[in-house]
Amino acid sequence: MGRRSSWHLDAQIIVSDNFYTNPDLTRDLLLAGTFSCGTLRYRKNWPAQCPRSRKVPRNWQRADSMFFHLADQSIAAWADMKLVRINYNIPGDTVA
Numbered sequence: 001m002g003r004r005s006s007w008h009l010d011a012q013i014i015v016s017d018n019f020y021t022n023p024d025l026t027r028d029l030l031l032a033g034t035f036s037c038g039t040l041r042y043r044k045n046w047p048a049q050c051p052r053s054r055k056v057p058r059n060w061q062r063a064d065s066m067f068f069h070l071a072d073q074s075i076a077a078w079a080d081m082k083l084v085r086i087n088y089n090i091p092g093d094t095v096a
Helices: 023-031
Strands: 012-016 034-039 065-069 074-079 083-088
Touching: 023 034, 023 083
Parallel strands: 012 034
Antiparallel strands: 034 083, 065 074, 074 083
């Protein structure tokens, strides 16, 4: 019989598209010990300080960005052809 080994992850990260990502799910995953990162579309329970429109603000140029830090997660928004938003709960400077 061969040597038995166990493989253990110290942290789990779920990466998803905007269909599955929302601030409530990101918070629930963090409470369960799982980190997450994903693009975000406007839905219910949207944080008040984050932009709701997908249109790029008039005074922004392409690649301009803005970060919103909530208690247990962050949202980054940047200008491309449309306003792109990403929601994450990964600690440290991993996504910034």
